[in-house]
Amino acid sequence: MAQPFRLSRGGRVDRTRPIVFAFNGKPVHGYAGDTVASALLANGIHLVGRSFKYHRPRGILSHGPDEPSALLSVDRGPGRIDPNNRASVVEARSGLRTTSQNHWPSLEFDVGAVNDLLSPVFVAGFYYKTFMWPRKFWDRVYEPFIRAAAGLGKAPTQADPDRYANRHAHCDVLVVGAGPAGLAAALAAARTGKRVILADEGAEPGGSLLHDTTSQIDGRPAADWLTETLAELDGRENVILLPRTTAFGYYNHNHVAMTERVTDHLTSAAGQAPRERLWQVRAGEVVLAGGAHERPLVFADNDRPGILLAESLRVFLNRYGVAPGRKLVFATSGASAYRAALDARAAGLDVTLVDLRLESDCGPELAQLRGAGVEVLTGHTVVGSKGRKRVTGLIVAPVGSDGRCGGRRILPCDCVGMSGGWTPAVHLFSQSRGKLRYDDAIDAFVPSISAQAERSAGAARGIYDLAACLTDGFAAGAAAAGSDERQAFKATETLTGFQPVRIMPTDANPTKVRAFVDYQNDVTAKDIKLAVREGFQSIEHVKRYTTTGMATDQGKTSNMNALGIVAGQLDKALPAVGTTTFRPPYTPVTFGALVGPARHALFDPIRTTPIHEWAEAHGALFENVALWRRAWYFPKAGEDLHAAVARECKAVRENVGIFDASTLGKIEIVGRDAAEFMNRLYINPWTKLAPGRCRYGLMLKEDGYILDDGVVARVSDECFHVTTTTGGAARVLGHMEDYLQTEWPELEVFLTSTTEQWAVIALQGPKARDVIAPLVDGIDLSPEAFPHMAMRTGMICGVPTRLFRVSFTGELGFEINVPSDHARAVWEAVFEAGQAHGITPYGTETMHVLRAEKGYIIVGQETDGTVTPDDVGMAGMIPKAKKDFVGKRSLARPDVVASGRKQLVGLMTDDPKLVLDEGAQIVADTNQPIPMRMLGHVTSSYWSANCGRSIALALVEGGRERMNGHLHVTTPDGFTRVTVCEPVFFDVQGERINA
Amino acid sequence: MLLIACPNCGKRPETEFRCGGQAHIARPADPMTVDDGGWSEHLFVRANPKGVHAERWCHIHGCGRWFNALRDTISDRFIETYPIGEQPKSGVKPGTILGTSSATQSEARA
């Protein structure tokens, strides 16, 4: 199909493979190997977007990742739509649907362009000076208006069907950038046999060599050298070559993050392959060879579609075989644009070149270009451009040594290539926290002092000549691989050198000129000057006040110009103004790539017990507790939480209930000094606990507050079976190991987590013994032989068990510990045996109610990290004779021993049917003014079917002194009166437990 | 993500480790004899230097062992790691501010 601006020959696109994609609904034809930008240009489409603030028509400025303006929404199918894609890096393929952004009703006719007329008002920071009155208007009028106007494309609204992958990788030498310097570096490093990764953001490695059609390297065309080099690298086992891979973050200790775009460029469905892959590379040495970015020239209306960077124009010509225009003007202050002009001329295009430099300051490029028959205007400035949705002419004028402009002249054209010199891409170097140095000779910041094991090579450190880049790259690669090998390359001399210019000299009134510095955020030179006048003189302040450099291109084309303008305005040397610190990412990175596989079921592990499937099959609903999923309650048909829990609660107290307690943490503590270790960690005494007996243990942090609790069994003199809370298992083991290894290494104790070795089946209720009696071998279950708080080992259902006689319900109870892989079978056998006794499975909610009826605390519910043993009435567990344990000293601090601390009590509502909200606050007097004095809060609150009323536990200031007194508790719509009581509501004498 | 030289396992990624804060804060032999001010210092006051810091790490997802380290909190570079109960060998004192001298440059490559 017609691609009117496609050159008849040349370029690396595959003319045998035509493609077609949509731009704003219209088909655009191109070839495999095109980017969206090159295909649009091949079809003469320059207008591709509207600017952020002023909605000015914008075109394609660049060919690479520095593109600020040509941002498109790309639709790759259902759920695969995303905004703000740079047309210059999206590989064109059939089936893409691209649309321009930030306009209404259309790209061509955008109502928002009225902002352009208001631009005298909408200067830098104008919004800080207005929109303040009336005050209420901010939230309702001004802000919604600003928000609607801001933003670029539209956020995706559907879940993303694509897959993302992650890959940790290691290498001896990571080379970032596969241009001449990077390729030479990889070559040198690879030849030493070291492990090398070479990553390049482009679809094709080669960098500038991909569009350098004139240079020779070591006697052959650059393209041939590239082919040979890639073949050598590809053939080496020790090299990983990653195209389409952007190194975006340089983190501590040579941890470099890169995204590989795996499938976006593929037309056919890519099977199950991920869309993107995050490479997390830990490199021995890093070679940064990311090249340099070209600077635009700052002149009035420098943002019209059709005005490109000169080197980008050359890329479109040579790499893509596209002429962005037929009548070209190059505007430059340096030599490199001459190369682009020569190539354009060679392609048969009409070319004129305007150079700010005086004739005498130009190098051999001048004669070369004139020799090719091109008109060159030296000593000329650009004072403006003509056109609207496409440039139609460039306004130039001679400029004298005094800076004064002579008579204007309009150079008619349909495309402009501009060059304000070059800026090395020091982003990753800066991210690595290396120190930059300003190099006057090339008007740029270059890497100076390294902070990590890296080195920069080639244009990334300001070396622009091809042979020098190759030689430098090779040396860097060899050195990174620890080799002394050096290689001097010979190559065609590159046209280099430029005269720094901040703002092009002009004869226009400077307050009227709108010369863009940051294209995307619509920041003009005038804005930057205004910021400086208003006292924003640090470059960071200027950035934040004007938003220059804060757009999605992160200032790649604008930073140096902005910095130069600030320096000029302050009359300071450029380094005195400083440069901004670069932070990751180098170019924007999809959240998906960073998340990788950690989505859906792999977001966070879901821990389940061996009983989980049984519970599911029996209709359990589950709650999340830490990473665990625990059975919450087992509703029967028609039951809600309330009804099910009431039934479960009664069943336990009347018959027997079965509960999965497998998630409890378990630690096997073994060794000669096990008891002593326990003495030091728990408030309780352990020395005299006999083997086969259990004790409730309470553990504090060194600050005196409760850390965890649990029943501990002494298995033998030198072995304890410790249990912890579900959420506290890892924390407690960590706490124990810390003290053991760092404070008491002399103790001979070993700790092993057995949380998952033992599944725990809790059988609670008066008939518990009857249920298990036929299943147990080798354990005398009689109350005399096996009292409450004892542990026996034996067999149950033919598998070994540690059988605990313990209770978290106040009933006769057993906790059957069996090896996990047998738990389901034992559970089912117990359940079967229990049928005759009315066995009822229950979940965590019922467990909570039953223990609250008995006033047993749950760490994390009654306690919150500020609660001491005395606060919950457990100070009596501390033996008087115990000199020390972790946390003891803190219990003697003045405010911990002071009166008025919150203490655990029970609360009974006047209305027995009213269940308080957990978290409700408690006051003595409801008539006091706000802020009210709060005495405490409700920690647990339930309907107790067994008590026939609601019950609650609370922490109340001086609570134990308030027994039988009245207090008031908040309800959703007011207060309700309660009576303070002992925190035990059922079987106050505690007889049932010894049954 | 830092790369940390575990004395047992060699250089391993930070995610395998847990940082335990300032090192060499010994628990008093008899805490009950320490006054409130001293106990508060023991519990809460930390060096927090801008410069070299002696801190504790545990290779929790590796060998499970605690060890000590000297790290420069300005550059996050480790100077050395050493076993619990020992003093650093490098002789660098906690609190020292390291320059960007060539010596530290070569350490970056160590």
Next chain:
Amino acid sequence: MRRFSLTSLLSESMRGHTGWGRQWRAPEPKPRYDVVIVGGGGHGLATAYYLATVHGITNVAVLEKGWIGGGNTGRNTTIIRSNYLYDESAAMYEHALKLWEGLSQELNYNIMFSQRGVLMLAHNIHDVQSFKRHVYANRLNGIDNEWLSKEECKAFCPPLDISGSLRYPVLGGALQRRAGTARHDAVAWGYARGADNRGVDIIQNCEVTGIRRDASGAAVGVETTRGFIGAGRIGVVAAGHTSTLMSMAGVSMPLESYPLQALVSEPVKPCFPCVVMSNAVHAYLSQSDKGELVIGAGTDQYTSYSQQGGLHITTHTLDAICELFPQFTRMRMLRSWGGIVDVTPDRSPIIGKTPVPNLFVNCGWGTGGFKATPGSGHVFAHTLATGTPHAINAPFTLDRFRTGRLIDEAAAAAVAH
């Protein structure tokens, strides 16, 4: 001071905005000030502003080693709320919130305080209990905070998924409607302009290298990279750098400084109406007026002054964001950055006297400092002006770590059992 208004803006637009002067001066330091504030962040500048406006003390310098607002003020996710649990914290943050509500007008600087509401999501039963405890406590303290069912959460924040298919389903949420966000840089600049206008000297690129004390031990001034500056009273308001500064006066602090990361996405059209916080999965999300999704990440585990954390902290945060809002996986991270937050053992600030006479400190705000800016400045100004704490900052003493009277909001939120 040239007053900011639509009128002045329009009249300036007629003449190319040539009439705007400096928003604050760049004075040479004087030999002595009544009060020297060390640290030109939001808290320090607000302190200076209130010293001048409330207490009439204008012979004040704010010393900033870099550029004002360049520390945590300009590196946070701009969330403002006051629905804290404990009376002490609630009073402090509510004091700040009330000041926020009139701050643009007070400063004549649009700091874009946006009361779009902060919704904290509850993902498990423990969250529900904890949030209700907050809601009730706030009610009795006169602070708006309401419990929303999950359906009400969805109505308030339509992008939310309440289907129950999440790893940690949304069970409900606590909403403070008066809470929201502000333009962080503008807060620093607005206070600076207001303080400067009343005679306060804001001195940038002036690093304090020592604190001079007289024979009695009292602080009498600071050594700086621009010479000695005498001071009647010194207020250190330097966030992550507090330990370093206080050690210059021989004072050891219960502080540790950690890297705290945050990031923004590319700007998109409005797609997220409020601030959502999810402590359970560690996600904090809002959309700036510019269109960027603003995402707060966690702290690294080690102390550091590098302002750079690990990538795994970022990925962990985005895991959570994309779990809650799977439509955002194709969004892109545009910028990430790190701040240095100073954290106390109870994660509450220290504001008040130090053992050194004439030396005062305001620090330890951890990850919550931005929202407190006006309140913190206001009460610290009172403390510096009168030599005694304001009732609101009286509980936030350094001494509480000795007595054990901690204000531990984080511990109160506790952990899953």
Next chain:
Amino acid sequence: MLETRYRAARALPLGAASRPATAGSGVSVRPAGAEARFSLRARLAAGAAPKLAGLALDAPINTVGTDGETWIARLGPDEWLVGGPEADADLLQGRIHEALAGLPHSLVDVSHRNVGIDVSGRQAAAVLNAGCPLDLSEAAFPPGSATRTLLGKAEIVLIRATAAPLYRVECWRSFSTYVHGFLNEAVFGVEGSAAH
């Protein structure tokens, strides 16, 4: 009756897991069968190096030795993970106690705590590196290597006993669904790679 019914039947958590995943990468992810495992903790006296199944306990940390049936991975200075055939569990336990007689030690049966998953195939290391941050190259993690590490958000013990591209991933029981799912996902994650 009950005895015979339950003794033999270990219900492994991944017992019902889907078929071994293999995609274009040719990597197989296969849950291992029932095995005996012990966590051994001991303080070795200087010079004394007890042997177990012919394998010295003082082998370097992060190595594994195997006699074909029993394997012993040294995970830390005083920690070993020992594995062997299910049927030999009691025998193995006795042998260990015997070998360590007189030395302070702790031997805890963790057969049911741990779940094994075998990952094999040419790209097995790449699949593991989707979640494991370690260098798994031949030089850095040669045959005979074993260590505790991470796979995504789960802790694992990674064992490479032999020269074949075969890795044993050991994790705790309740994490096994996650770990197995992660590895299956990772098999797809290495597809379409420019790098091999």
